[in-house]
Structure formats: C-alpha cells, structure tokens
Amino acid sequence: MRELCDKHNLLLILDEVQVGMGRTGKLFAYEHFGVTPDIMTLAKALASGAPIGTMLAREDVAVAFVPGTHGSTFGGNPLVCAAALETVRTILEDGILNRCEEIGEYLIGELESLQKKFPAVVKNVRGIGLMIGMGLHIPGGEIVKKGHEKGLLLNVTHDTVLRFVPPLIVSKAEVDEMIKILSAILAEV
Secondary structure (H helix, E strand, O other), X not given: OHHHHHHOOOOOEEEOOOOOOOOOOOOOHHHHOOOOOOEXXXXXXXXXXXXXXXXXXXXXXXXXXXXXXXXXXXXXXXHXXXXXXXXXXXXXXXXXXXXXXXXXXXXXXXXXXXXXXXXXXXXXXXXXXXXXXXXXXXXXXXXXXXXXXXXXXXXXXXXXXXXEOOOOOOOXXXXXXHHXXXXXXXXXX
16 A cells, blocks of 8 residues: 555555554554555544553654644643653553563463364454454354353454453463453353
8 A cells, every 4th residue: 555655646645543552563554564654544543541542653744734734632631641751651661572472472372272172163363462353163252252251352343253352461360360251151052
C-alpha cells in the first residue's frame, strides 16, 4: 500500500484506534512492518479509556490543516489531554511495550497448546502482542456463554474467532487462570 500511495501521490492513512498505544508490543502497530503512514488515527487507549480522539499527520501533510478545517467530538479537553500525556509516559517509561510482547508470546504459546489439545475445535491461533485471535472449527457463541458462566469474559467475532485483548498489564498468573477455564470449556464442547 505504501508503494502504491507513493506511486500515485496518495496519502496512506492508518487506523490505529484498536491496535495502537502498545497493544501489539510496539507503540504503534505499523512499526512492526517498516511502513510509515502519512496520517494516523488514535483514540480509546490513548487516554486510558477517557474519551479522546486524535489524528496525527506528517508535518508536510499537517500544514493543510488550519484552525477551523478539522474538528473532533473528543478533541482538546484539557483533563483528557493530561490523561493522554500520562498514558504515553507510562507506556514508554514503565516497560509496558516489552511486557506486551512477553505476555503476548506467552499467551499465544498457551493458546497454541490448547489448539494441539483440542484440534477438532481449535483451527488456528494468530496475533501479535496482546491482540490475538483463536480460529475455531465451530461457532464460538457457546464457548463465550460458558466463559461468562465461569467468570471469563470472552468475545467471538465472525462467529468462529475468539478474540483475546486483555489489559496491557495482564499477568502470567491471570493468563494461566484464563487458560485453565478455557481448557475446561473446550473439553465440554
């Protein structure tokens, strides 16, 4: 995409609302792929859950935006901006990025063990950092329901993909507890 945009003088805009702010083990997901966007959007995790939305642009692109040409429902609130600054500081200075990579690798390994244990149910495991999907051979609604009954919050997308996006501060002990509950559920189904 970067090459096509450069070739045709187009802007590459990346949506990092869900994948940015350390979720993948890098501050921004695009950093894994050696591509730099012209414009990037952020929200949600930028201010640790406080309502914020932002658009970042390369300097030569940003000059096109002058006061009055861009507005934001969740932009400019001083309290929320302070929360965003503290969030960025914490992510960069407190080892959150390394932790996301480390715990993400651990979680993927544990989920891959479940795939080997339950190959009739688990099709694949994929992800990066703490954004992980477990593809299923069966619809996942019943697994989600059983998880809720056992105190495990799960989400299923596209009917057959369990989605794992734990807090960036999740511990190995919490991952182990989740794997124990999920293993029991997979054995039931």
